[in-house]
Amino acid sequence: MRQPAGKIDFKKTLDCYRARQGQFRIVEVPPLQYLMIDGHGDPNTSAAYAGAIATLFPVAYAVKFASRTGLGRDYVVPPLEALWWADDLSVFTSARDKSRWSWTAMIMVPDWIDAELYEAAVATAARKGSAPRLTELRLASLGEGTAVQTLHIGSYDDEAEVLADLHDRFIPSAGLRMTGRHHEIYLSDARRVEPSKLRTILRQPVTVVASAG
Structure with a gap:
């Protein structure tokens, strides 16, 4: 990643963090590094x-501060x-049976x-005692490559229609097929936004x- 002057906001510098409502856009997602917890x-x-959310944010901020002060x-x-x-994709688009969802929460x-800075940030979070799932946290890369994305505005429970349109109409009509896992990026803080x-x-x-030919 090229570093502009001052504080970097990756939502503005990386194209894969851009999307528009009502538009399915094909993007190339570069390999990116994440803090991850599964569940x-x-x-x-x-x-x-x-517990995953309560662990990710303290470590993410500890990493940021270590980067700023040390680097x-x-x-x-x-x-x-x-x-x-999930084994059955209908739990996302029709049944919406969230009890059957598996997930990886990440930042x-x-x-x-690098690993050294990451381990130092984990140690900082451990000393503060505010990250309950530290032993399950990992630093890992994710390479998604070609993807289709759109911006959804509204409740998470109202995503089903958009996802059905994406899965059943746009992707097949574009000569594509789904490969990796469904990915959501939460641009809003659900605790503060209706x-x-x-x-x-x-x-x-x-x-x-x-x-075929």
């Missing part, structure tokens, strides 16, 4: 999901993201963050369908 179950009721490289902590998957960190105004990027990694 299963309804995010609205799962203690594991709440002189400052940036805006990127938004919360999550990968979602992106810059590629200049559901009808939530802004969420919905992303689906894809590949080109091989021609």
Whole structure:
């Protein structure tokens, strides 16, 4: 990643953090590095999901401060993201049975963050005692490549129609097929924004369908 002067905001410098409502756009997502925690179950009721969020943010800010003070490289902590998957995709588009969802909650960190700085940030969070799932946290890269994404404005529970249109109409009609896991980027803080105004990027990694000839 090229570093502009001052504090970097990756939502503005990376094209894969841009999306428009009502538009499905094919993008190339570069390999990115994330803080990650895995889990299963309804995010609205799962203690594991709440614990994941309560762990990711303290470590993400500890990493940011370590980068700023130790490396002189400052940036805006990127938004919360999550990968979602299930054996039956209908639990996302029709049944919406969240108890059957598996997930990886994550926050992106810059590629200049190495294992040593990450471990120091984890130690800082551990001393403060505010990160309940530290032992399950990992630093890992994700390479999604080609993907289709759009911006959804509204409640998370209202995503089903958009996802059905993406999965069942746009992707097949574009000669593509789904490959990776459904990916959501939460541009709004659900604790402070009313559901009808939530802004969420919905992303689906894809590949080109091989021609019969």
